[in-house]
Amino acid sequence: MIGKSPPLCMCPAGWKLLAMLVLVLIVMVWYSISREDRYIELFYFPIPEKREPCLQGEAERKASQIFGNYTRNQPIFLQLKDFFWVKTPSAYELPYGIKGSEDLLLRVLAITSHTMPESIQSLKCRRCVVVGNGHRLRNSSLGEAINKYDVVIRLNNAPVAGYEGDVGSKTTMRLFYPESAHFDPKVENNPDTLLVLVAFKAMDFHWIETILSDKKRVRKGFWKQPPLIWDVNPKQIRILNPFYMEIAADRLLSLSLQQSRKSKQKPTTGLLAITLALHFCDVVHIAGFGYPDAYKKKQTIHYYEQITLKSMAGSGHNVSQEALAIKRMLETGVVKNLTYF
Numbered sequence: 001m002i003g004k005s006p007p008l009c010m011c012p013a014g015w016k017l018l019a020m021l022v023l024v025l026i027v028m029v030w031y032s033i034s035r036e037d038r039y040i041e042l043f044y045f046p047i048p049e050k051r052e053p054c055l056q057g058e059a060e061r062k063a064s065q066i067f068g069n070y071t072r073n074q075p076i077f078l079q080l081k082d083f084f085w086v087k088t089p090s091a092y093e094l095p096y097g098i099k100g101s102e103d104l105l106l107r108v109l110a111i112t113s114h115t116m117p118e119s120i121q122s123l124k125c126r127r128c129v130v131v132g133n134g135h136r137l138r139n140s141s142l143g144e145a146i147n148k149y150d151v152v153i154r155l156n157n158a159p160v161a162g163y164e165g166d167v168g169s170k171t172t173m174r175l176f177y178p179e180s181a182h183f184d185p186k187v188e189n190n191p192d193t194l195l196v197l198v199a200f201k202a203m204d205f206h207w208i209e210t211i212l213s214d215k216k217r218v219r220k221g222f223w224k225q226p227p228l229i230w231d232v233n234p235k236q237i238r239i240l241n242p243f244y245m246e247i248a249a250d251r252l253l254s255l256s257l258q259q260s261r262k263s264k265q266k267p268t269t270g271l272l273a274i275t276l277a278l279h280f281c282d283v284v285h286i287a288g289f290g291y292p293d294a295y296k297k298k299q300t301i302h303y304y305e306q307i308t309l310k311s312m313a314g315s316g317h318n319v320s321q322e323a324l325a326i327k328r329m330l331e332t333g334v335v336k337n338l339t340y341f
């Protein structure tokens with residue numbers, strides 16, 4: 001009688017086949033687990049949107065250990081209303097205060113806005129990422145992850161066009177000053193990106209006024225010629241509260257602010273942005289921070305252009321002091337790094 005043979009006979013060849021199948025399955029499961037994305041692709045599980053969990057007040061709790069006298073009462077952007085009936089004038093000159101630059105500032109505030117978009121302001125928990133301009137972002141493939149944050153802060157003329165895979169394309173805020181405004185506001189930003197002016201000198205207020213009111217441009221008084229034509233929507237412009245520069249310098253770098261004009265030291269825009277984020281967000285992550293060691297003279301510093309540490313001579317930044325401040329924040333868990341440091 002010829003019976004039907006089972007689909008997998010238990011002869012030696014059948015055992016071998018079964019063993020191979022089990023092995024393949026184990027390898028698939030191991031590979032899938034080690035590459036979480038593949039796991040989803042292979043087994044067609046529904047893809048939950050992978051975002052960082054948001055713990056309300058997390059940054060606030062941790063940051064208060066780093067910044068003595070930590071307060072969230074300071075507005076992020078300057079507004080005209082705050083300058084009427086001012087009882088205590090600013091203690092510092094730019095960039096740590098507005099002493100001596102009040103008139104120019106008032107003219108700028110009269111033609112700009114100070115509001116945060118409601119979609120961000122109303123979030124119960126804000127997940128933020130500060131994207132530094134460092135070379136470590138190159139080939140990082142972090143673009144998709146960066147785009148998932150509620151708030152993406154970028155700096156200066158850092159491009160997104162052509163680098164989306166590594167740095168993403170969402171920009172909630174871009175901090176800049178006139179000399180770093182060499183980017184096309186419409187190409188490198190989103191229509192609702194806030195362009196946040198960090199003023200270092202009174203002329204910086206004058207420059208933005210001439211751009212927004214289309215007045216005669218001034219060429220002198222800048223360490224590098226700022227753009228003369230800048231196609232920007234005035235509704236996108238904000239003026240950063242110098243309080244955050246003061247805090248970054250005083251609390252993170254322990255600079256003596258009264259002396260800083262003589263010693264010519266100041267925080268980098270990146271450290272300033274981290275300080276700002278720690279006063280506005282619930283979760284703060286960073287990416288693209290970290291300079292090459294001083295002896296690596298040929299190492300490029302940016303993800304988008306070929307310049308070295310030499311270009312920073314005379315910048316007035318103490319990058320080793322900043323590295324210590326960032327390390328401290330990473331070690332205490334105040335911020336988390338998406339790249340390496």
Ligand SMILES: CC(=O)N[C@H]1[C@H]([C@H](O)[C@H](O)CO)O[C@](OP(=O)(O)OC[C@H]2O[C@@H](n3ccc(N)nc3=O)[C@H](O)[C@@H]2O)(C(=O)O)C[C@@H]1O
Pocket residue numbers: 131132133134135155156157179180181182267268269270271288289290291292301302311312315317
């Ligand atoms: C020649 C020069 O003055 N370079 C300065 C440039 C330059 O003015 C602008 O790029 C012009 O668009 O700006 C700076 O900074 P920069 O625009 O280079 O970079 C922005 C911030 O990213 C962080 N960064 C950058 C490179 C790197 N390898 N590691 C990093 O951690 C820093 O926190 C940095 O602030 C600035 O504004 O701080 C600081 C730089 O010193």
Ligand SMILES: CO[C@@H]1[C@H](O)[C@@H](O)[C@H](O[C@H]2[C@H](O)[C@@H](NC(C)=O)[C@H](OCc3ccccc3)O[C@@H]2CO)O[C@@H]1CO
Pocket residue numbers: 177179200222223224266267268269313314315316
């Ligand atoms: C956050 O600081 C910005 C940038 O990171 C710095 O590199 C840059 O430093 C410039 C510095 O501000 C200039 N100082 C003054 C008083 O303007 C300095 O000026 C020297 C100089 C003067 C005239 C012509 C060329 C150079 O130049 C530094 C850059 O090399 O400041 C940025 C904020 O403005």
